[in-house]
Amino acid sequence: MTQPIPGIQTIGMSYAIGPRRVIDGIDLRLDGPRVGIIGRNGSGKSTLSRLLAGLLQPSDGTIRVEGVDVWDDRRAAIATLGILFQNPEHQIIFPTVLEEMTFGLRQLGRAKSEAKDAALATLAQFGKAHWHDASTEALSQGQKHLLCLMAVMAMRPRWLILDEPFAGLDIPTRMQLVRHLESCGAKLLHISHDPRDLAGYGHICWLDQGRIRATGGPEVLAQFETQMLAEGARDDLADLAG
Amino acid sequence: MISLTSPVRTRAQDWPAAAKLGALLAATTALFLLPGLWVQIAALAAVLGLYTLPGRVFLRHGLAQLRVLWPIVLVLLVWHALTGDLPDALRIALRIVNAVALANLVTMTTTLSDLTEVVHRIFAPLRRAGLPVAVIEAGIPLVIRFTPTLIQKGRALHQAWRARSSRRANWRIVLPMTLLALDDADHLAEALRARGGISPFED
Numbered sequence: 001m002t003q004p005i006p007g008i009q010t011i012g013m014s015y016a017i018g019p020r021r022v023i024d025g026i027d028l029r030l031d032g033p034r035v036g037i038i039g040r041n042g043s044g045k046s047t048l049s050r051l052l053a054g055l056l057q058p059s060d061g062t063i064r065v066e067g068v069d070v071w072d073d074r075r076a077a078i079a080t081l082g083i084l085f086q087n088p089e090h091q092i093i094f095p096t097v098l099e100e101m102t103f104g105l106r107q108l109g110r111a112k113s114e115a116k117d118a119a120l121a122t123l124a125q126f127g128k129a130h131w132h133d134a135s136t137e138a139l140s141q142g143q144k145h146l147l148c149l150m151a152v153m154a155m156r157p158r159w160l161i162l163d164e165p166f167a168g169l170d171i172p173t174r175m176q177l178v179r180h181l182e183s184c185g186a187k188l189l190h191i192s193h194d195p196r197d198l199a200g201y202g203h204i205c206w207l208d209q210g211r212i213r214a215t216g217g218p219e220v221l222a223q224f225e226t227q228m229l230a231e232g233a234r235d236d237l238a239d240l241a242g
Numbered sequence: 243m244i245s246l247t248s249p250v251r252t253r254a255q256d257w258p259a260a261a262k263l264g265a266l267l268a269a270t271t272a273l274f275l276l277p278g279l280w281v282q283i284a285a286l287a288a289v290l291g292l293y294t295l296p297g298r299v300f301l302r303h304g305l306a307q308l309r310v311l312w313p314i315v316l317v318l319l320v321w322h323a324l325t326g327d328l329p330d331a332l333r334i335a336l337r338i339v340n341a342v343a344l345a346n347l348v349t350m351t352t353t354l355s356d357l358t359e360v361v362h363r364i365f366a367p368l369r370r371a372g373l374p375v376a377v378i379e380a381g382i383p384l385v386i387r388f389t390p391t392l393i394q395k396g397r398a399l400h401q402a403w404r405a406r407s408s409r410r411a412n413w414r415i416v417l418p419m420t421l422l423a424l425d426d427a428d429h430l431a432e433a434l435r436a437r438g439g440i441s442p443f444e445d
Contacts (some may be wrong), residue, residue, distance in 0.1 A: 057431050078438045090429035091436075095387045099355055112359075133247065133353075137390050144294025155437070 004067020007031030008052060008189065012061035015047050022047045022072055024210040025061065032159070032187025033164035036198035038224050040231075045191045046086075048207060049163040053083040054097065054191065066130075067080040077080050079108060081159040082152030082186070086167055088144035097139075097147060098132040104155045122154035126180065142173035160186040166197055225233070247333055248350040252296040253329035260363070261349045261401045270312045270341050279329055283335035307346055358382055387428065395422045 008030040022044045033215035040044045052057040052061060054070030054077045063070055070077040082104075085091045094100040101149070102112075107168065110118065123129050130148065139147060145165065166174045181188060192198055204220040206213045208230040214220050248255065256264070288421060315335045323333030338364045360378055365375040399419055403411045 027315055037316045040291065050432075053436060074435070078436075082376050083436050085429075085433070085436075087429075089391070092432050093387065093430065097351075099383060102355070104437035135247075136387070140412075154436075161318060 005029075005064060006033075006066065007187075008066075009064045010061060013051060013058050013063055014060035015051055015056060021059075022210050023051060023058075028205065028212065030142065030189065030203065030205070031143075034188045034201045035168055035188065035203045036059070036201035037191040038195060038198060038221065039191075039193060040228070041193060043207045044210040045193070045207055046163055047210075048200075049083065049161050049189075050193050053066055053077075053081060053161050055083070058060075060208045070240045075108075078104065078155065078157075080157060081161060082155060082157040083161040084145075084148050084152060084163065085167050086164040088141070088148045091098045091148045091151075092136045092144060096135060097136060100136055100147060101132075101151050101154050104151060107118055108155060119154050122150050127152050132197075133173075140171060142177070145169070145173070149177070149180060149184065153186065157186050160184060160188050162188060162190045162192075164188075164192055165192075166192070195225050248296070248300060250296055250300050252300065252351055254296075254347075257351075257361045259352045261287035262352060263357075263360055266348050267342055272284075273337050278350055279333050279336075282333055282340060286336055287341045289340055289347075292347060293343070304343075304346065304350065307350075308339065308343055311342060313339065321404070354383055354386065374421055384430070388430070392423060392428065395419070 008028060010026055010028045012020055012030070013023060014027045018063070020229075026048070037045065037048065047056065051058055052065065052070070052072065054063075054065075057071050065077070066080050068076040068080045070081065070129075073096070092100055093103060100120060102115040105115035105118050120129065120132060123132055126146070128146070131147075136144070136147065160181070165177065165181075166238065176236065188199065190198060198204060198221060202217060204217065205215045206220050206224050214223060258417055273282070273412075278356065315338070316443050318335045318338075319328070319331050322328055322334075361382065362379055365379065369375045395421060399415060403415060
């Protein structure tokens, strides 16, 4: 067997909605520990994150994460990568914290008691052991975000895909989440519209209208910001898609 | 609040869920089969006894959960007082209170996953017959999780209506509400797929 390519690799990855290619033939080769993807609203960021997580099937091209075909091989995919959605309400499936935490572990094929132990261990590791019986509905927004992170990290994925995880969070909540993310032990692929979220990231890709406009180091963030200020001075809100 | 959980750790939480459900079934059947007001009064005393066992905090919390029953009890008593059959009304009212109190006792001391586990075992013959029962089992916690969410979405939609209308929300709110629910279903499907979907792993 040949050695799988490490990291994330896409070749000609495309995703079409009707005649419109929301993601248009992207070739990427990314590896951790931290990769940032920056782009405007509507540039295809969320679609990209869902393609890389295997939640959407590419219309064209191939996607491999640590050698795994994330759309076809779901079993290997959920053991390889986790994703945090922008809105934790869209991610939390169960009424209590412990059930939310054990769900993914059971899907990995763990026995019930083993899944429970692993979930409790992850809660303890995050210093939240006392949360296990809490109702997910009663958690604050920041706590819901943290629960989603813990539920995914309990599955020990090698990659964590973040889809605008800080949108709408206050500064203290954001600082605490950043701390948890930095020490979570997975490689991060962080997708955002805000250059501040990606400060300090070594590898940056700029996504623009479904294509990669630039890749490189932190200088890409500066180029992006300059371009955003220029576009902000114009009136492109008037343009309709299509 | 839809979740009915015990505020304190009780010994009953370690008992098997199937045994608790079985006992509840037997007790409720007995409550409905045995005639006489005194049986119900004795049963009430026994139920109250059970509630006091885990301590004062549990008793107060448990009784608070039963408060929702008082309108039903009141209607029963008033109706039967008018028709002149008060002892009968007392019997029925006590029977309802006893049955609900016992059921609450089981719910408060049993986790949802333990209850679904019992359902899983009860469904075993159907599963062997090839019916897709895993979907039903997975559906139980989802209903509990999404009922408050839907209520909240409904409220938000109502507020959006009120913010720009002086009239009460009418039937035109039904379609957007339905679309919101479908939207939620889409998000849920995605969340399930992201962590492995509903696949029936056996122990």
